[in-house]
Amino acid sequence: MLKLHNSYTSSIEEVDLNKKEVKIYLCGPTVQSSPHLGHGRSAVVFDFLVRYLKYLDYKVTFVRNITDIDDKIIEKSKEEGITYIQLGERVTEEFGKAYKTLNCIAPDKEPKATEFIPEIIRYIEKLIKNDFAYLTDSGIYYDISKYDDYLNLSGRTKEDVLSGSRISLEEDKKAPEDFALWKFSKEDEPSWESPWGEGRPGWHIECSSMINSILGKNIDIHCGGNDLIFPHHENEIAQSKGAFPNELFVKYWLHNGMLNLSGQKMSKSEGNIKLLNEYLDQFGGEAVRFFFLRSQYRSPQEFSEELLKESESTLNKLIHFTENEEAAPKNNDLLKIFEDSMNEDLNTPKLIGEIFKIINESDDLDKKELEDVKSTIKYIFKILGFNFLKEKRQKNTDEDLINFFKKYEIKFSNIDDSINEYIAKRENLRKKKEYKAADEMRESILELGISIEDGTENGWSWKNS
Ligand SMILES: [Zn+2]
Numbered sequence: 001m002l003k004l005h006n007s008y009t010s011s012i013e014e015v016d017l018n019k020k021e022v023k024i025y026l027c028g029p030t031v032q033s034s035p036h037l038g039h040g041r042s043a044v045v046f047d048f049l050v051r052y053l054k055y056l057d058y059k060v061t062f063v064r065n066i067t068d069i070d071d072k073i074i075e076k077s078k079e080e081g082i083t084y085i086q087l088g089e090r091v092t093e094e095f096g097k098a099y100k101t102l103n104c105i106a107p108d109k110e111p112k113a114t115e116f117i118p119e120i121i122r123y124i125e126k127l128i129k130n131d132f133a134y135l136t137d138s139g140i141y142y143d144i145s146k147y148d149d150y151l152n153l154s155g156r157t158k159e160d161v162l163s164g165s166r167i168s169l170e171e172d173k174k175a176p177e178d179f180a181l182w183k184f185s186k187e188d189e190p191s192w193e194s195p196w197g198e199g200r201p202g203w204h205i206e207c208s209s210m211i212n213s214i215l216g217k218n219i220d221i222h223c224g225g226n227d228l229i230f231p232h233h234e235n236e237i238a239q240s241k242g243a244f245p246n247e248l249f250v251k252y253w254l255h256n257g258m259l260n261l262s263g264q265k266m267s268k269s270e271g272n273i274k275l276l277n278e279y280l281d282q283f284g285g286e287a288v289r290f291f292f293l294r295s296q297y298r299s300p301q302e303f304s305e306e307l308l309k310e311s312e313s314t315l316n317k318l319i320h321f322t323e324n325e326e327a328a329p330k331n332n333d334l335l336k337i338f339e340d341s342m343n344e345d346l347n348t349p350k351l352i353g354e355i356f357k358i359i360n361e362s363d364d365l366d367k368k369e370l371e372d373v374k375s376t377i378k379y380i381f382k383i384l385g386f387n388f389l390k391e392k393r394q395k396n397t398d399e400d401l402i403n404f405f406k407k408y409e410i411k412f413s414n415i416d417d418s419i420n421e422y423i424a425k426r427e428n429l430r431k432k433k434e435y436k437a438a439d440e441m442r443e444s445i446l447e448l449g450i451s452i453e454d455g456t457e458n459g460w461s462w463k464n465s
Helices: 037-055 071-080 084-101 113-129 158-163 203-214 226-243 276-283 285-293 305-322 332-343 348-360 367-383 398-406 415-431 435-448
Strands: 003-006 011-014 022-026 060-064 133-135 139-142 179-184 199-201 219-225 250-256 259-261 301-303 450-452 462-464
Touching: 003 250, 022 037, 022 203, 037 060, 037 084, 037 219, 037 250, 037 259, 037 276, 037 285, 037 367, 060 203, 071 084, 084 276, 113 133, 113 139, 113 179, 113 199, 113 203, 113 226, 139 226, 179 203, 179 226, 199 203, 203 226, 219 226, 226 250, 276 285, 276 305, 285 305, 285 348, 301 305, 305 348, 305 367, 305 435, 332 348, 332 367, 348 367, 398 415, 398 435, 415 435, 415 450, 435 450
Parallel strands: 022 060, 022 219, 219 250, 259 301
Antiparallel strands: 003 011, 133 139, 139 179, 179 199, 450 462
């Protein structure tokens, strides 16, 4: 039975979903600047969820939006001297490339906020009619005083909220916690006609309107990073309750944890951002995807380039181990491990741990048993969106090669000489019957995308796959 952590109840719940229709909405990017690893994590971990639900035979409708109008987009485009449309298109393309390289399933719908202006206006009209919104000189605002259950998702208090820095301080709001639904445009800003005057939507109303227009008043799972809980998701709830007081809106709220760079939250303000597409070029989509699999989606995840390299070499071990076998569900014990781990709030690190335990004990298996284990491991990873292709990183940098061979006291000059020397060292170990160390050398060099094969004519051969 699948259990997931629901942020709204702060507890792990047995999910109760209709097999014939599961509606999932994931808050997608605001296309103001190039994607970073945190965007990759959110996309990948919820891709694991979507794929696993499909494996369990749920019919999933998955929507991930693009916020293509926002204060920050306007600001950034002015800085760059281009239009907000040009900036949005460029960044949207970068996100698209990253999603594809990470092998994330394309959403059934990927709406852009600017394509939903009439729907957004209708939603705001409903909030005004229901007396949850008011008009000022600067825009239309949501009236928090009208909504009693505000902050039930985050469990914060209004005092917390007011002391937080994320509250904007438009002069003419009734209360500081009220938020903009429609902002009247200043000069030189993109704007749309509305019954109240030219302007543009606030961020929160965009998601509520897109959800309502595409998926309906109620959805099953709403996902996003845990940095969106407040104010974005609190405000989405407030809007939906204002417009449709008798509807549930969201059955399960799922939030992924943030990435940490040496203990610090990875955010733009910390200035430690490296671009997602740079890592994808360097390591390939599968290695980065595998890095995200190694941490449970809700936990904060430590990031360093070293950890990414480690993920790459662990993934290569799996690829190597399952080589030459077809993906097929042949070993029931392994399938049970897979489902038990995933059912436990998508406990992917546990799954990896159990799989490696089996690999490490595989010496005791007979030929058929071993083949079945390999096929099943390949099958499990296929479900999770890994093709085990030998795509590998684009190329090893000289620095990678120097550092790699240095560990074996080999001075790197050129790849052929260094590998010959490496193989000679390994042969030496084998002669001395130090098979464990020799095996480790064979495994270790996989991180460069090179495999050494024993038992060929020369005793060895290597191929850069
Ligand atoms: Zn959203």
